[in-house]
Amino acid sequence: MGLDYALVHLYYNIPPAVLLTACYFPLCTKIDIYKVLFLIVIAVVSTTPWDSYLIRRRIWTYPSDAIFGPTLFEIPAEEIFFFIVQTYNTSLLYLLASKPTFHPVYLRGKRLLHDGRRLRIWRWLGAVLLVVAISLGAGLIAGNGKGLYLGLIMVWAGPFIFMLWMLAYQLLINLPASNTVFPIVAPTLYLWIVDTIALRRGTWVIESGTKLGWSLWDGLDIEEAFFFLITNTLIVFGLVAFDNALAILNTFPHLFPSVAPLPSPVQLVRALLVSTSHYRDERIVGLQEALKRLRKKSRSFYLASGCFEGRLRIDLILLYSFCRVADDLVDNASSGVEARHWIAQLTHYLDVCYAKSEKAASRDAFVRSTFPTKAQSALLCLPTAYLSPTPLYDLVRGFETDLNFSTPGQFPIADESTLQIYGSRVAGTVAELCLELVFYHNRGQTTVQQRREIVQAGGRMGIALQYINIARDIAVDAMNARVYIPTSWLESKGLRPEDVLQESSSSSVESLRQRLLDKAMKIYEDAKGAIELLPDQSRGPMRVAVESYVEIGRVLRNPGYQLKAGRATVPKGRRLRVAWKALRKG
Numbered sequence: 401m402g403l404d405y406a407l408v409h410l411y412y413n414i415p416p417a418v419l420l421t422a423c424y425f426p427l428c429t430k431i432d433i434y435k436v437l438f439l440i441v442i443a444v445v446s447t448t449p450w451d452s453y454l455i456r457r458r459i460w461t462y463p464s465d466a467i468f469g470p471t472l473f474e475i476p477a478e479e480i481f482f483f484i485v486q487t488y489n490t491s492l493l494y495l496l497a498s499k500p501t502f503h504p505v506y507l508r509g510k511r512l513l514h515d516g517r518r519l520r521i522w523r524w525l526g527a528v529l530l531v532v533a534i535s536l537g538a539g540l541i542a543g544n545g546k547g548l549y550l551g552l553i554m555v556w557a558g559p560f561i562f563m564l565w566m567l568a569y570q571l572l573i574n575l576p577a578s579n580t581v582f583p584i585v586a587p588t589l590y591l592w593i594v595d596t597i598a599l600r601r602g603t604w605v606i607e608s609g610t611k612l613g614w615s616l617w618d619g620l621d622i623e624e625a626f627f628f629l630i631t632n633t634l635i636v637f638g639l640v641a642f643d644n645a646l647a648i649l650n651t652f653p654h655l656f657p658s659v660a661p662l663p664s665p666v667q668l669v670r671a672l673l674v675s676t677s678h679y680r681d682e683r684i685v686g687l688q689e690a691l692k693r694l695r696k697k698s699r700s701f702y703l704a705s706g707c708f709e710g711r712l713r714i715d716l717i718l719l720y721s722f723c724r725v726a727d728d729l730v731d732n733a734s735s736g737v738e739a740r741h742w743i744a745q746l747t748h749y750l751d752v753c754y755a756k757s758e759k760a761a762s763r764d765a766f767v768r769s770t771f772p773t774k775a776q777s778a779l780l781c782l783p784t785a786y787l788s789p790t791p792l793y794d795l796v797r798g799f800e801t802d803l804n805f806s807t808p809g810q811f812p813i814a815d816e817s818t819l820q821i822y823g824s825r826v827a828g829t830v831a832e833l834c835l836e837l838v839f840y841h842n843r844g845q846t847t848v849q850q851r852r853e854i855v856q857a858g859g860r861m862g863i864a865l866q867y868i869n870i871a872r873d874i875a876v877d878a879m880n881a882r883v884y885i886p887t888s889w890l891e892s893k894g895l896r897p898e899d900v901l902q903e904s905s906s907s908s909v910e911s912l913r914q915r916l917l918d919k920a921m922k923i924y925e926d927a928k929g930a931i932e933l934l935p936d937q938s939r940g941p942m943r944v945a946v947e948s949y950v951e952i953g954r955v956l957r958n959p960g961y962q963l964k965a966g967r968a969t970v971p972k973g974r975r976l977r978v979a980w981k982a983l984r985k986g
Contacts, residue, residue, distance in 0.1 A: 404466035404603045405478035412594045413485045420492035426983035427499055429709060429937065431646070434662045436491045439638050443487040444480065450556045451475050459549050459610045466603045486591070490635040494583040498575075500706040503647035504714060505688045506574040509679030523569040530565060534558035548610040549623045557630045561637060567672040568641035580640065584632045591628040596620045645671040650710045651687070652680060659710070686777035687714065690721030697724055700948035703975055707941035707983065712841040718781045719833055723795065725778035730799045739803050745770055746796045753784040786840045791829035798825030805882045811897040815888040822884070823863035831862030838942070842935035850933050857930030860923050861946060867920035868953040871913045878904040885912050917953050924950055943982040951978045
């Protein structure tokens with residue numbers, strides 16, 4: 401009886417587990433816990449018979465003075481714990497690396513021919529290579545000589561990797577290396593070092609008759625190096641397959657009308673077995689374009705979007721995409737006449753969606769015949785089936801205020817009341833729409849009174865964030881001949897809107913910027929408490945969304961803030977700290 405193997409865990413495997421747990425805890429969700437437990441169960445069940453066989457064959461052994469004593473099928477308790485802790489650590493590293501990743505955009509249907517052909521080639525090439533590897537492993541086992549250990553690893557792990565590759569090849573090929581290569585390589589290198597230390601100390605022994613005698617470096621047999629590489633590959637491939645299944649379940653409601661919060665293994669397998677010919681490529685493209693807009697136009701909301709999950713995350717991204725496209729159609733119009741044309745068409749689009757028009761036969765036909773190609777996916781994918789029409793119509797009406805700036809010398813934000821109405825239409829409405837999506841995807845978790853209170857507070861919070869947006873963009877808006885600072889405020893400083901167009905960085909304008917920020921922060925303080933009434937799954941992510949944007953206002957209140965392209969920006973590290981702090985609140 402000894403503690404040597406237990407001390408390896410205590411010194412080398414448990415500390416990373418504690419560190420990774422501390423890092424990931426604020427981000428952790430029920431589905432993440434489900435993933436990790438699912439992988440741990442599979443790892444223990446699939447590895448136990450194989451490991452037991454190796455011990456009985458004396459391919460590897462454990463000195464009696466290195467292990468505590470209890471065994472399962474002759475496997476020391478410390479070894480069983482290693483199955484668990486390795487899977488746990490590698491899984492958490494994968495989850496940390498992939499948290500921002502929006503998996504649906506990496507799916508491909510058969511009609512995406514270019515990618516589809518490339519993926520199919522790689523899929524079958526990978527399959528052939530894996531079959532060859534398994535066959536080589538079988539040959540080494542048949543030889544029953546020095547290649548036995550390596551052959552047993554290949555024949556044991558090969559079929560699992562083959563199955564996972566065939567099922568999840570799209571994400572395994574398309575995901576960035578930070579999601580796949582990194583969580584394999586990093587823990588593998590670490591475990592190579594730990595294994596070298598353990599082998600040199602004699603914690604476990606690889607018998608010479610079943611190994612090739614090659615070393616990766618002094619003290620690390622090539623078989624051991626390959627074992628840790630292949631087991632971490634199995635863990636990451638399993639997690640990618642899980643995320644691949646979730647992406648299919650969440651992206652295609654026509655295939656899976658309802659999805660349980662924690663899908664059963666049967667439902668996950670069913671999703672992976674769906675033929676790519678049933679995928680809707682136009683929806684995948686719509687999500688790709690929506691994510692691209694979000695990443696380009698709003699770093700704060702892009703960061704926050706990674707904290708939401710499942711179909712709620714998808715619908716929030718699609719809602720942002722619609723709002724962005726609609727705003728750009730009006731803002732980028734070459735004339736007031738064209739801008740009014742797009743406002744009319746957007747209104748008609750809503751009429752079609754909510755069956756108020758007698759003309760159009762369908763939304764799809766109207767959108768494809770009326771709007772620019774680059775804007776169509778945003779309108780086609782908007783989930784109007786469970787969004788109220790009133791906030792959307794109010795949003796479009798808000799664009800009319802921007803349109804009034806097209807008349808030379810006209811500045812429609814006359815006073816604070818006008819500013820508040822404008823903020824309510826262009827931002828309060830968006831907050832209300834976001835909350836409608838939260839309630840829809842978390843049905844039954846809030847009372848009618850709570851929803852009413854949350855929506856009212858959300859509308860006020862939208863106004864606060866719009867004030868921050870205006871305060872940030874004074875210089876940019878001035879270049880476009882727009883002044884959103886109320887004219888009555890300017891007059892109190894002896895200024896006219898035209899003065900802001902000529903000099904947007906004067907001390908007087910700066911004082912009005914701070915006045916606007918003071919208003920925004922007061923509304924924010926009054927409204928933020930309602931976030932705590934949201935359903936558990938949405939509370940933290942919504943807090944991140946709000947705090948990430950409010951941080952722009954905090955930056956603007958600091959003396960000597962830096963401008964980038966006329967706007968104050970929040971450094972990435974600071975945004976991450978804000979998000980982390982927001983999630984840690986509960």
